[in-house]
Amino acid sequence: MIDLRLLREDPDRVRASQRARGEDVALVDALLSADERRRSSGVRFDELRAEQKQLGKLIPKATADEKAELLKRAEQLKADVKTADAERDAADTETQELLQRLGNLVHPDVPVGGEEDFVTLETHGTIRDFGAEGFEPKDHLELGQLLGAIDVERGAKVSGSRFYFLTGVGALLELALVNAAIAQATAAGFTPMLTPALVRPQSMAGTGFLGQAAQDVYHLDKDDLYLVGTSEVPLAAYHMDEIIDADKLPLRYAGFSPCFRREAGSHGKDTRGIFRVHQFDKVEMFSYVTPEDSQEEHKRLLEWEKQWLTSLELPFRVIDVASADLGASASRKFDCEAWVPTQGKYRELTSTSDCTEFQSRRLSIRVREGKQVRPLATLNGTLCAVPRTIVAILENHQQADGSVYVPKVLRPYLGGREVLEPVAK
Structure with missing residues (x-):
């Protein structure tokens, strides 16, 4: 607030x-x-x-x-x-x-407008010309089936639409991504965390997810608990009702958790494959800093996201998200969008938000500086949302025979594999 x-x-x-x-x-x-x-x-x-x-x-x-x-x-x-x-x-x-x-105060530099009114800040990498290479790119689902990596048919049979299985090398690719992301975050000074997937109402409301985002939240009526859509929620509530000494800041956590989203407003969107699903795993960065340092911390989180996507050898751009497309808690948000060849456009892979004092006031988290006690600032940044990252890797690194090049950063976590080979024709 x-x-x-x-x-x-x-x-x-x-x-x-x-x-x-x-x-x-x-x-x-x-x-x-x-x-x-x-x-x-x-x-x-x-x-x-x-x-x-x-x-x-x-x-x-x-x-x-x-x-x-x-x-x-x-x-x-x-x-x-x-x-x-x-x-x-x-x-x-x-x-x-x-x-x-009431939503958080929008930062004065945020572009005003809706979803399409973002400002592109920078682009990275080179978009492949598959025509020049002599073949038509396959989409991630076709590649995933060739590799024996993705099974959406049985996911739908077991759980319904927008659910999936990662099988064989697909499961190994997720584990490689998670381990590589946690390794990067740990090297940057983040404390790795495994967080609860169920939280109390005050935790969900305190992070701002029971307002405009409530329609996408799963609620267990019998227990009055919410399934988290991001580990941002338990990481924000981790220090709820606490006073933190200023000399302990910044506090930085990297949370790994399953995430659950109803996708209530996405009927008919991204129905093919695993780009937009009800359950997925994610590595999330979360920072507690003094309010004066929040803008610089926001830049640091963005740099760590760019470092990660660069290590995956993906073409991507960074956008300054427009005001009407911000979540309630965000004062400013940057998205990193990777190129998806078969869609012919950039799609969101990571985002980072400066929530200033909005969440800390709701959760009663304060910083002590001498005799003064006041709210601090919280920030979050997705490092790796696994299914979307798999989509980007498969499509951008595919080869003519249906195999997929493995970025060097992932090879130590995939037994040294340089290429993922098809197992089905």
């Missing part, structure tokens, strides 16, 4: 942020009104309580005639205090509910 003080001091900035997100600007005024009622009812309650306490001191010293009048006033104060207390609680509840619905 944002700082209420900032809302009071500069409501136009918050309105502009909401407008850039394509969200309801009237929410800002409703929140200002609720906050004013919360503060005025709190003042009223405090005044009545002070009078009540003062009256309690006067009654024992009063004469008989005075005491009757004071007791009458005490009864009225008792009722007034109860009413003021209820009004204060109601206004506070309304304020918090409205505040939870």
Whole structure:
């Protein structure tokens, strides 16, 4: 959530942020009104309580005639205090509910607009000309079937659409990717973490995934637990309700977890293969830093993502995501999109978001600097979303006979294999 003080001091900035997100600007005024009622009812309650306490001191010293009048006033104060207390609680509840619905403040450098209004910041690698090489590229599903690596038919039989099996070399390729990604993250100073896949409501809400993203979240009603769509959730909640000493920052974690997404808004999109699925594994970077260092940390996370994709020898571009395409918690987000030959376009492989103080305020995570205690900043960055990375590797590194070149960074984790050979014609 944002700082209420900032809302009071500069409501136009918050309105502009909401407008850039394509969200309801009237929410800002409703929140200002609720906050004013919360503060005025709190003042009223405090005044009545002070009078009540003062009256309690006067009654024992009063004469008989005075005491009757004071007791009458005490009864009225008792009722007034109860009413003021209820009004204060109601206004506070309304304020918090409205505040939870407000997205993070959009960074001023973020391009304004929707999904197609991003700005390309840089491109890396060379897109292959398969025509010049004399063959038509196969898509990742056909290659995966040739390699004995992907089985979507049995995935659908067992679990339904958008589920899959990784088999044989496909399973080995996932394990190689995960191990190589964790090795890079560990070398960069991240603490590797295996995180829970189920979290409590306060963890999911605290990271901002029960607002606009709620439709994509799986909920277990009987247990009131949520399946995570990213290990960002348990990594953000890891230090919930804690105060961290400034000399321990930055804290950096690399979480590996299964991820679950309903993909409720993706009907008809990417239905072939394993690009958009309900369950997948992912290595996620997560950082806790002081608010002043969040923008530099954001650049560092992006550099680690670029290092990873470069090591996989993939052509990719970096985009500055437009305001209406940001998640609720992100102030700014960079995506790395790899080229997918059979689609003829770049597709998102990794992303990194600067969430500033938004999540830490909701999760009550603070930093202690001397005698000062204040919210810190959190950031996240996907290092390897496994299925999409497999898609990019298979399609970009395929050869005319259906075999697939193995990037050098993965070979130590694949028994030294330089090429994945077809097992079926």
